[in-house]
Amino acid sequence: MATNLRIGFIGAGNMAQAMAKGFLSAGIATPKNIIASSPVQDQYLLDKISELGCETTYNNIDAVNFADVVVLSVKPNIIPKVLQDVSSSVCPKKPLITSVAIGVSTEEMERKLKPGVRVVRILPNTPALVNLGASVFARGINATIQDAELTTRLLKSVGECDEVPEPFLDAVSGLSGAGPAYMYLVIEALADGGVKMGLPRPLSIKLAAQTNATAKMVLSTGKPPGQLKDEVCSPGGCTIEGVAALENGGLRASLINAVTNATEKSNFISRHIK
Structure with missing residues (x-):
């Protein structure tokens, strides 16, 4: 009402x-x-x-x-x-x-x-x-x-x-405030990977975006993201190969730095708004 x-x-x-x-x-x-x-x-x-x-x-x-x-x-x-x-x-x-x-x-x-x-x-x-x-x-x-x-x-x-x-x-601004842009980059990159491997772009974008919805798994199960990741990575399987490539590419460090830099920018703004 x-x-x-x-x-x-x-x-x-x-x-x-x-x-x-x-x-x-x-x-x-x-x-x-x-x-x-x-x-x-x-x-x-x-x-x-x-x-x-x-x-x-x-x-x-x-x-x-x-x-x-x-x-x-x-x-x-x-x-x-x-x-x-x-x-x-x-x-x-x-x-x-x-x-x-x-x-x-x-x-x-x-x-x-x-x-x-x-x-x-x-x-x-x-x-x-x-x-x-x-x-x-x-x-x-x-x-x-x-x-x-x-x-x-x-x-x-x-x-x-x-x-x-x-x-x-300030940290919230750097994480969830700016975070959608980080996730759009991830979706775009995953979709590009699918296209590189021969998938039509509309299908690749759809699959990449829906895969990003696995965030709901973290919220609904209460399990740590690392545990959910381990449950997907079978020994010697293709998923752990992909995860290893992300680790070699510095994905974790890049995302941590993104949150850090965006947080520092928010703090800078707060010190200069008068």
């Missing part, structure tokens, strides 16, 4: 669209209770939100005044200006301010808003577009248990969700 919760997006890009679709499909809000704001030059993004039946505006304050929950879904360097623009319309009681921007701390957001305003940082990832998001969130000093429960409900409508300490968020 849909609730009367009013949600305002500031920014109408892919993440806002994904979350809006998830909220609607989960019955958390009705189209008339969702609004998105964006500059006039981003009308094409607002059109996507409009296709869902939601309201749109060019004025960020319209979204703030409308909403019980505001989702800041703009780039990190834009967050300070947005907060400055809307701060006079934000009060401690309403709305709850959430942000998907990497590197912008709850403390930094709170400094730009009135004392007592409730702030939550949320980190969904792009598979939220298909309700398979891996999301976390961290509360600011004024956010309540009720705010955490509401945030969990919202994010679970587009995938999985956990509350974490805020210092974890």
Whole structure:
């Protein structure tokens, strides 16, 4: 059953669209209770939100005044200006301010808003577009248990969700935030391997992508990935030959370095957003 919760997006890009679709499909809000704001030059993004039946505006304050929950879904360097623009319309009681921007701390957001305003940082990832998001969130000093429960409900409508300490968020950005891009590279490379061995590309891509869904095995069985890998590698078989090739190519080290570098970039952003 849909609730009367009013949600305002500031920014109408892919993440806002994904979350809006998830909220609607989960019955958390009705189209008339969702609004998105964006500059006039981003009308094409607002059109996507409009296709869902939601309201749109060019004025960020319209979204703030409308909403019980505001989702800041703009780039990190834009967050300070947005907060400055809307701060006079934000009060401690309403709305709850959430942000998907990497590197912008709850403390930094709170400094730009009135004392007592409730702030939550949320980190969904792009598979939220298909309700398979891996999301976390961290509360600011004024956010309540009720705010955490509401945030969990919202994010679970587009995938999985956990509350974490805020210092974890840079590493989460490097792992699950950036992780879909790593997995797309893996799928593409596996598909290229299939094509090299004679498979038609559409079939090869389909098989590679579906094979990547073995991640569900880790979540559903609770077994460590290494154990599941060992169960597939028969002695002297073809799978262990493939695994050996990946080890020789440094796959593990490359993925570890990818998470490390992306985490460090998120930390760099957090130190330079003012």
